[in-house]
Amino acid sequence: MNGWVLAATVELAGGGAAALWGVTTGPTARRVVAQNLTTAALCPALLLLAQGYGRPSYVDLALLLALLGPVGTLVFARLLHEDLEGQRPSAWGLTYAVAAMGAVVVAAVCAATGPGRAMVKLLVIGALLVGGNLIASRALSGAFRGVRGG
């Protein structure tokens, strides 16, 4: 077990367990926030595992997760908007903490990868992960409720 795999294990055990607990307990507003943060917690772990095991194909899983996670949250925000009426589900401290962790992991894996196409791919994943998560969190907290068709 090297440092990358150890970091991924710590992240999966900490972030993954916390996200699972958040999703399975408490009121709907909390569950939906935890569901949103699950992507941001698990995607960096996949990047770390890809680096740790030397298997670039795991990076594709991280890409898919970073792309589809926020989209899934938007679907939840749309379908649950009646249950969440009058509430503004958000956990901005946690959201920014997880976004920062994602950025740190992407930076570390980029440094290990070195310049090239693989690094650009990692940066694309990082931008999708952090940007998508922030937008999905804003959507959950009701920031886009006035948007036409939203």
Next chain:
Amino acid sequence: MDRRTTPRTVLLVVGELLAWWAALTLLWLVLISSVYPLEWIVGASVAAAGALLARAGRRAVSWR
């Protein structure tokens, strides 16, 4: 010649499609693991279809 077929409009449409195509082709080339001629051909073709979809999507969410 109505508004939809003026040279300026046609130029704008072609320019937008070309910009989407270039961006999507670049994205394809970044995301694949190894670059060889067949990948160029497939990527450029898929990006062309993607450019049409991207413009349609952009127009659908524009308030005009």
